[in-house]
Amino acid sequence: MKWVAIIGVAIAALVAVVVIIGLVLPRDHVASVTAKIAAPPAAVWAAIVQPEAFPTWRGDVSRVEMLTSTANGPSWREHTRNGALTMGVEQSDPPRRVVTRILDQNLPYGGTWEYDIAPDGASDSRVTITERGWVSNPIFRFVSRSIMGHTSSMETYLRSLGKHFGGEPTPIVAATDGA
Numbered sequence: 001m002k003w004v005a006i007i008g009v010a011i012a013a014l015v016a017v018v019v020i021i022g023l024v025l026p027r028d029h030v031a032s033v034t035a036k037i038a039a040p041p042a043a044v045w046a047a048i049v050q051p052e053a054f055p056t057w058r059g060d061v062s063r064v065e066m067l068t069s070t071a072n073g074p075s076w077r078e079h080t081r082n083g084a085l086t087m088g089v090e091q092s093d094p095p096r097r098v099v100t101r102i103l104d105q106n107l108p109y110g111g112t113w114e115y116d117i118a119p120d121g122a123s124d125s126r127v128t129i130t131e132r133g134w135v136s137n138p139i140f141r142f143v144s145r146s147i148m149g150h151t152s153s154m155e156t157y158l159r160s161l162g163k164h165f166g167g168e169p170t171p172i173v174a175a176t177d178g179a
Helices: 002-024 041-048 051-057 138-148 152-164
Strands: 028-037 063-070 073-080 083-093 097-102 109-119 125-135 172-177
Touching (some): 028 152, 041 109, 051 063, 051 073, 051 152, 063 083
Antiparallel strands (some): 028 172, 073 083, 083 097, 097 109, 109 125
């Protein structure tokens, strides 16, 4: 019985430490990842702005529901093994830049992804994704910063985008800032 109490206290102390660290970490963050994609900017643009086709090349997306467009462009709900996420285009400058935003209001996180697409050689593109996000829950904030990393979703996205065009890109963390 004594060991059960000791284990219980140890688990409670660990959770308390995670919460305290999460409370100390900044709520907002900015992170960027870049990769060379073996396709011209117009083709990359088309892939990024056609969410209905995401399930054909993004392994993390099982289906997409197209929703009513916003004033700035399309909106959609992505379904993944982690649940559904509603997204919408906030800004668009074809074929160079698009900004998408998480539209769900009830999540413990949110923010935008800014996709910058530039020519990189004769027929390739340089795609940089910049996440301007926030995590309100201190436990999720700790996990996002210390275990998953703020760039993991962007790296997965760029690998999937590269494979869509027959390549094997190596995403490079361009910047990360906890503020």
